[in-house]
Ligand SMILES: NC(=O)C1=CN([C@@H]2O[C@H](COP(=O)(O)OP(=O)(O)OC[C@H]3O[C@@H](n4cnc5c(N)ncnc54)[C@H](OP(=O)(O)O)[C@@H]3O)[C@@H](O)[C@H]2O)C=CC1
């Protein structure tokens with residue numbers, strides 16, 4: 001299914017990140033993609049940013065010849081959208097949902113078949129640095145599995161997981177970019193407070209996060225060990241680390257992931 005025609009239902013934040021990443025990676029060409037979104041401003045955004053990608057208001061007008069329906073609407077809309085597709089197509093066409101919390105069973109019940117994949121991607125997919133996990137229903141073929149792997153591998157890392165791990169994935173990597181943006185923003189604020197101009201502070205903050213993540217992944221060394229290597233005895237870093245421990249940074253992040261995961265379960 002290398003040259004699959006994909007209808008993306010929902011052209012908002014995550015649709016933009018995934019499609020932008022798929023186009024940039026060369027996994028999909030513009031003429032294989034159609035964005036369905038009833039919001040005229042959203043369609044205008046697509047027309048301006050990706051003029052070669054077709055857009056439309058209704059799935060039923062663009063369903064013919066579709067190999068994959070990629071559902072990127074808010075979770076509460078997913079059952080209706082899946083049911084609408086089931087009414088429009090007369091064969092079990094692959095349905096991929098990226099909605100937080102919506103279980104495979106709900107998706108299959110509304111799609112009317114079991115050729116369904118549930119994915120949790122994240123926004124850095126836009127720049128080829130996403131982190132995605134997926135799980136599959138019983139009707140998914142090896143070819144479907146290979147297709148989703150290649151699609152997601154083109155925009156970052158990908159792992160197949162058991163469905164009962166999807167809420168945890170959502171709490172960690174799905175929501176994670178927001179936590180890290182908060183960290184970058186706060187680090188830059190600290191730099192400004194200490195006297196740096198804002199643009200330089202932002203660059204130093206973002207590059208420090210990027211470089212540290214790269215170092216963790218490329219060296220394979222434990223983050224604790226890499227942290228120790230920064231902290232000189234009696235120096236600046238250990239003084240700052242004491243503040244972060246006193247303020248509960250670790251517990252705050254652990255609780256954030258747990259809370260997001262729990263919320264994902266509630267959405268379903
Ligand atoms: N944002 C993220 O980081 C991530 C999001 N997700 C999941 O992706 C999904 C989309 O989230 P996100 O992109 O942030 O949301 P957005 O609100 O940015 O995008 C959803 C888009 O769908 C449109 N829409 C509403 N109804 C329909 C319909 N019937 N058919 C087609 N399009 C419709 C919305 O229009 P309007 O604005 O007018 O309602 C909007 O443009 C969610 O299920 C979320 O859980 C998963 C991983 C990460």
Ligand SMILES: O=C(O)[C@@H]1CCC=N1
Nearest residue numbers: 099100170174175176
């Ligand atoms: O906030 C949300 O519900 C979505 C799912 C993961 C990231 N954003």
